[in-house]
Amino acid sequence: xxxxxxxxxxxxxxxxxxxxxxxxxxxxxxxxxxxxxxxxxxxxxxxxxxxxxxxxxxxxxxxxxxxxxxxxxxxxxxxxxxxxxxxxxxxxxxxxxxxxxxxxxxxxxxxxxxxxxxxxxxxxxxxxxxxxxxxxxxxxxxxxxxxxxxxxxxxxxxxxxxxxxxxxxxxxxxxxxxxxxxxxxxxxxxxxxxxxxxxxxxxxxxxxxxxxxxxxxxxxxxxxxxxxxxxxxxxxxxxxxxxxxxxxxxxxxxxxxxxxxxxxxxxxxxxxxxxxxxxxxxxxxxxxxxxxxxxxxxxxxxxxxxxxxxxxxxxxxxxxxxxxxxxxxxxxxxxxxxxxxxxxxxxxxxxxxxxxxxxxxxxxxxxxxxxxxxxxxxxxxxxxxxxxxxxxxxxxxxxxxxxxxxxxxxxxxxxxxxxxxxxxxxxxxxxxxxxxxxxxxxxxxxxxxxxxxxxxxxxxxxxxxxxxxxxxxxxxxxxxxxxxxxxxxxxxxxxxxxxxxxxxxxxxxxxxxxxxxxxxxxxxxxxxxxxxxxxxxx
Amino acid sequence: xxxxxxxxxxxxxxxxxxxxxxxxxxxxxxxxxxxxxxxxxxxxxxxxxxxxxxxxxxxxxxxxxxxxxxxxxxxxxxxxxxxxxxxxxxxxxxxxxxxxxxxxxxxxxxxxxxxxxxxxxxxxxxxxxxxxxxxxxxxxxxxxxxxxxxxxxxxxxxxxxxxxxxxxxxxxxxxxxxxxxxxxxxxxxxxxxxxxxxxxxxxxxxxxxxx
Numbered sequence: 002x003x004x005x006x007x008x009x010x011x012x013x014x015x016x017x018x019x020x021x022x023x024x025x026x027x028x029x030x031x032x033x034x035x036x037x038x039x040x041x042x043x044x045x046x047x048x049x050x051x052x053x054x055x056x057x058x059x060x061x062x063x064x065x066x067x068x069x070x071x072x073x074x075x076x077x078x079x080x081x082x083x084x085x086x087x088x089x090x091x092x093x094x095x096x097x098x099x100x101x102x103x104x105x106x107x108x109x110x111x112x113x114x115x116x117x118x119x120x121x122x123x124x125x126x127x128x129x130x131x132x133x134x135x136x137x138x139x140x141x142x143x144x145x146x147x148x149x150x151x152x153x154x155x156x157x158x159x160x161x162x163x164x165x166x167x168x169x170x171x172x173x174x175x176x177x178x179x180x181x182x183x184x185x186x187x188x189x190x191x192x193x194x195x196x197x198x199x200x201x202x203x204x205x206x207x208x209x210x211x212x213x214x215x216x217x218x219x220x221x222x223x224x225x226x227x228x229x230x231x232x233x234x235x236x237x238x239x240x241x242x243x244x245x246x247x248x249x250x251x252x253x254x255x256x257x258x259x260x261x262x263x264x265x266x267x268x269x270x271x272x273x274x275x276x277x278x279x280x281x282x283x284x285x286x287x288x289x290x291x292x293x294x295x296x297x298x299x300x301x302x303x304x305x306x307x308x309x310x311x312x313x314x315x316x317x318x319x320x321x322x323x324x325x326x327x328x329x330x331x332x333x334x335x336x337x338x339x340x341x342x343x344x345x346x347x348x349x350x351x352x353x354x355x356x357x358x359x360x361x362x363x364x365x366x367x368x369x370x371x372x373x374x375x376x377x378x379x380x381x382x383x384x385x386x387x388x389x390x391x392x393x394x395x396x397x398x399x400x401x402x403x404x405x406x407x408x409x410x411x412x413x414x415x416x417x418x419x420x421x422x423x424x425x426x427x428x429x430x431x432x433x434x435x436x437x438x439x440x441x442x443x444x445x446x447x448x449x450x451x452x453x454x455x456x457x458x459x460x461x462x463x464x465x466x467x468x469x470x471x472x473x474x475x476x477x478x479x480x481x482x483x484x485x486x487x488x489x490x491x492x493x494x495x496x497x498x499x500x501x502x503x504x505x506x507x508x509x510x511x512x513x514x515x516x517x518x519x520x521x522x523x524x525x526x527x528x529x530x531x532x533x534x535x536x537x538x539x
Numbered sequence: 540x541x542x543x544x545x546x547x548x549x550x551x552x553x554x555x556x557x558x559x560x561x562x563x564x565x566x567x568x569x570x571x572x573x574x575x576x577x578x579x580x581x582x583x584x585x586x587x588x589x590x591x592x593x594x595x596x597x598x599x600x601x602x603x604x605x606x607x608x609x610x611x612x613x614x615x616x617x618x619x620x621x622x623x624x625x626x627x628x629x630x631x632x633x634x635x636x637x638x639x640x641x642x643x644x645x646x647x648x649x650x651x652x653x654x655x656x657x658x659x660x661x662x663x664x665x666x667x668x669x670x671x672x673x674x675x676x677x678x679x680x681x682x683x684x685x686x687x688x689x690x691x692x693x694x695x696x697x698x699x700x701x702x703x704x705x706x707x708x709x710x711x712x713x714x715x716x717x718x719x720x721x722x723x724x725x726x727x728x729x730x731x732x733x734x735x736x737x738x739x740x741x742x743x744x745x746x747x748x749x750x
Contacts, residue, residue: 363558393647423628471586
């Protein structure tokens with residue numbers, strides 16, 4: 002983002018305040034016609050010049066200058082007759098400057114230094130007035146200076162706040178510009194904001210530049226230290242993709258430079274307890290702007306990556322970096338917006354129709370209690386009450402769906418298992434769950450979309466199929482995944498019109514992931530929904 | 540004061556409070572002595588009125604009903620607390636149990652079940668009742684380390700000391716799939732190697748004790 006140019010008004014204010022005060026003091030000093038008074042103008046003026054001189058100085062230096070100034074003012078007061086001194090107003094100058102630029106604490110320092118000099122000097126110099134002769138006038142000026150310090154500190158904090166607001170506005174403006182530009186890009190170039198497709202294209206380019214056995218594009222997962230596999234070519238190794246402090250991946254991420262490992266990055270533990278490693282692993286950081294957002298991981302035999310390989314890969318994939326970065330960010334934004342909308346919807350249902358229906362149920366309970374148990378209408382009342390109960394239960398399940406998310410540290414399998422267990426509790430379905438996940442994750446947006454497909458499929462089985470059992474199996478092997486949801490209910494054949502809306506939603510979600518969705522009858526009865534995500538080229 | 544036990548209703552939806560109040564009045568087993576539409580107000584009226592039972596909604600506007608429950612339980616060990624909620628899911632039930640509630644009732648349940656829960660809460664505030672509590676507890680204990688059937692098979696064969704190739708053959712799956720199961724197992728058991736995985740599995744009761 003753009004950085005703001007600091008406003009140059011500060012030093013100007015200080016300099017003019019000092020000038021005014023100094024001229025005032027000088028006028029009084031000259032008027033008194035005492036040589037000692039006029040002589041003090043020189044060091045005070047020099048000190049003022051030093052203090053307001055432009056240029057960036059350290060905090061300690063500024064503090065030292067202002068304290069020296071305080072001492073100087075104290076000495077000037079002492080030698081020009083304390084209460085009669087023409088320099089009394091000048092007490093304000095160093096404190097005001099320090100307070101305005103660095104806060105009240107710093108404003109008090111020069112004032113304290115001056116006070117110390119004024120109080121201690123009589124002990125050293127017998128000619129000077131004794132402390133009890135220090136008139137109320139001197140004290141008044143110190144009090145006045147103290148008030149100025151307070152006001153200046155307040156002005157400082159107020160202006161800082163205004164500046165923060167200004168910066169925020171500017172950042173928002175910048176965000177607006179970017180989003181508008183993004184909208185244009187999305188309209189003009191459909192398809193270019195697909196992270197998976199872009200990741201695959203990037204691997205293709207890398208493949209043309211240098212030969213490798215297995216390659217993968219790894220992207221950061223927001224809120225997690227682990228990396229997700231966006232696209233892959235070749236075999237299915239068991240990588241440890243956490244970005245722990247001392248791991249090669251973390252190294253590449255922080256140094257922004259490529260890394261060749263021979264032997265390569267070890268795979269997770271193998272059968273005899275050994276860590277298997279390929280001959281060589283080349284890690285190439287992918288950066289757009291100054292920021293690394295992904296890593297290209299290439300594996301091959303020993304010496305398969307010549308010294309210039311990393312550079313060749315980098316220049317081959319460079320045209321795709323910005324599109325990939327944009328696609329990843331766009332996906333993230335879309336997911337954030339979706340989540341926000343789902344939460345809003347959940348709140349609306351929870352506070353609105355759900356409560357109204359529940360209270361309607363209580364009203365029906367009242368009617369049921371008033372009606373004679375034997376009366377013909379009693380049965381109808383009971384039936385209505387039952388339906389209201391079913392409706393409220395349905396709404397509770399919808400709320401449950403809307404509020405379920407994949408948390409960054411648990412992964413898709415855990416989220417699916419939590420969800421179907423919750424559904425099992427509420428609906429009485431017997432749930433059979435089978436998970437087969439690698440330790441590597443899918444992208445967060447993909448996981449969220451898959452969970453929603455599962456929710457929809459499970460909801461269909463629960464609501465319409467009158468099923469007893471639900472089988473959910475989930476195999477995740479990033480960037481691919483296969484999820485199957487089966488029930489032993491009435492099936493599609495018996496009711497072809499069944500919830501075409503739910504099916505349409507699943508199709509839409511699957512299409513967004515470029516996943517295949519199959520909905521078919523299950524043998525001997527029931528329905529099978531299968532989602533197949535991604536493919537790996539070898 | 541008569542001997543009738545007292546109840547307060549803490550729910551931000553007025554219609555719900557009205558409906559419940561009517562049923563409590565009709566039933567006659569409780570006096571509704573107060574209503575509150577926020578968590579803070581609820582805590583205040585319980586402090587003032589010292590009722591026998593508080594009915595607490597989970598989705599209160601100012602704070603979560605579980606927090607309110609925790610506060611109430613700490614301040615009033617003998618108070619019966621009934622959680623009444625629109626939210627579904629095991630986590631809510633477990634949360635209510637841990638916060639110190641005496642009963643958990645979904646808002647889909649008819650009013651007489653709410654009254655029954657209030658009676659239970661008044662009689663035994665230190666206990667907990669909820670529909671399908673056994674199922675919730677079982678699922679919660681399974682959830683700690685949830686192994687798939689396949690992973691359980693692999694774990695048992697690993698414990699018997701078989702190599703990956705042998706396990707793959709026994710289970711009719713590919714060595715690559717087997718490895719993936721093992722990697723997953725290690726992760727779930729928070730183990731870095733086979734020995735550690737075995738120790739942790741033993742500790743969690745995932746392996747039979749007899750060697």
